[in-house]
Amino acid sequence: MNTTNQGVLIVDDEPLARERLQRLVEELPGWHVAGVCGSGDQALKLVSALHPAVVLLDIRMPGMNGVEVARHLSSYPSSPAIVFVTAYDEYAIEAFDAQAVGYLLKPVRREKLERALQQAGRLGAGQLGAVAAADTRVARREYIATKVRDELRLIPVKDVRFFRADQKYVTVYHAAGENLIDESMKQLAEEFAPDFVRINRGILAAVGAIEVLERDEEGNYRVLLRGTAEPLPVSRRRLTALKRAMLARKHQ
Numbered sequence: 001m002n003t004t005n006q007g008v009l010i011v012d013d014e015p016l017a018r019e020r021l022q023r024l025v026e027e028l029p030g031w032h033v034a035g036v037c038g039s040g041d042q043a044l045k046l047v048s049a050l051h052p053a054v055v056l057l058d059i060r061m062p063g064m065n066g067v068e069v070a071r072h073l074s075s076y077p078s079s080p081a082i083v084f085v086t087a088y089d090e091y092a093i094e095a096f097d098a099q100a101v102g103y104l105l106k107p108v109r110r111e112k113l114e115r116a117l118q119q120a121g122r123l124g125a126g127q128l129g130a131v132a133a134a135d136t137r138v139a140r141r142e143y144i145a146t147k148v149r150d151e152l153r154l155i156p157v158k159d160v161r162f163f164r165a166d167q168k169y170v171t172v173y174h175a176a177g178e179n180l181i182d183e184s185m186k187q188l189a190e191e192f193a194p195d196f197v198r199i200n201r202g203i204l205a206a207v208g209a210i211e212v213l214e215r216d217e218e219g220n221y222r223v224l225l226r227g228t229a230e231p232l233p234v235s236r237r238r239l240t241a242l243k244r245a246m247l248a249r250k251h252q
Contacts, residue, residue: 007034008117009050011043011069012058012085017106021056021085024113031117040064044072044152047080054081054120056104059088064142071128072145072152075182081120095134099127129187140191144172146179155179161225162205162232163188163196175227197245199223200235207249213242 008031010021018036025033034052037043040063047055055073059066070082084096084103096103101123104116132140143154159175165185172181189196189204199205205225212224213234221234223242234242 006031006053006117007050008032009034009043009046009052009055009080010036011038011040011055011061011066013038013061014058017058017085021108021113024108024110025056025117027110028114028117040066040069041154043069044154047073047076048152051078052080054083054117056083056085059084059086067128067132068141068143070123071125071132071141072143072154074123074125074128075145075147075152077150079122082123083116083120095131098134099130101127101131125182129191133190144174144181144183146172146181148179153179157192160196160206161209161228162203164204165202173228194245194248197238197242199238199242200233203232205232207245210246213246 008025010018010025010033012018012021015038018038022033022036025031034050035046037046038061040061043055043057057066057069066084070084073079073082082102084101085106085108086103087106093103093105102116102120104112142157144157144160146153146155155172155174155176161173161175163183163185164171164173170181170183170185170188171178185202185204189198192204195208196204196206205223209225209227210223211226213221214224215221221236221239222231223234224231
């Protein structure tokens with residue numbers, strides 16, 4: 001990629017690591033430090049404000065980890081290129097190599113940083129999801145991203161009541177309302193199991209939000225979720241798995 005006066009955002013929760021990266025980037029011709037921060041939520045705000053060409057992104061951070069940050073950034077209209085900075089061992093690195101994801105191992109060396117910046121690429125949600133799935137030490141997301149008037153809004157997963165699929169679209173219903181999201185129901189079900197369970201073909205419900213499982217006058221099962229007025233139908237095919245998930249949740 002063209003490196004003429006390209007801005008770099010450095011994201012790392014360790015002050016010494018941030019300082020080292022900042023010093024190394026400033027030594028490289030054609031690059032400058034656009035911004036520095038120590039958390040995932042700060043990174044998302046700074047990307048919107050600064051529009052860096054590349055984000056040097058630590059993976060293991062308190063709160064929102066680096067892979068989750070990158071997955072949210074991939075939904076931006078003009079997302080920056082991502083280079084992960086990690087202390088992971090060789091086995092976890094296989095996940096990055098398999099998905100052609102750029103990374104640097106700590107402690108970062110100047111020549112490798114320069115090469116990574118020159119080769120940095122924009123990552124797709126599929127690549128990042130595969131990395132997260134391949135490495136169990138990358139925690140699942142804490143937020144669901146949605147676009148509201150061209151801005152990225154983060155919905156805490158703990159506030160989600162259920163997801164509903166309707167043809168090509170998925171809607172997330174949460175404590176503050178509902179939003180369309182660009183997600184796959186299959187991937188959502190895999191990522192958030194066992195806390196979310198399919199109750200019918202089109203609905204993935206938060207087990208912890210279920211207040212009542214009941215039968216109506218016609219003998220059909222349905223659930224009532226906290227904060228929602230609409231009973232949701234439960235298919236007989238999904239009933240056993242739902243009861244098992246509710247029982248496991250009860251004994252946690």
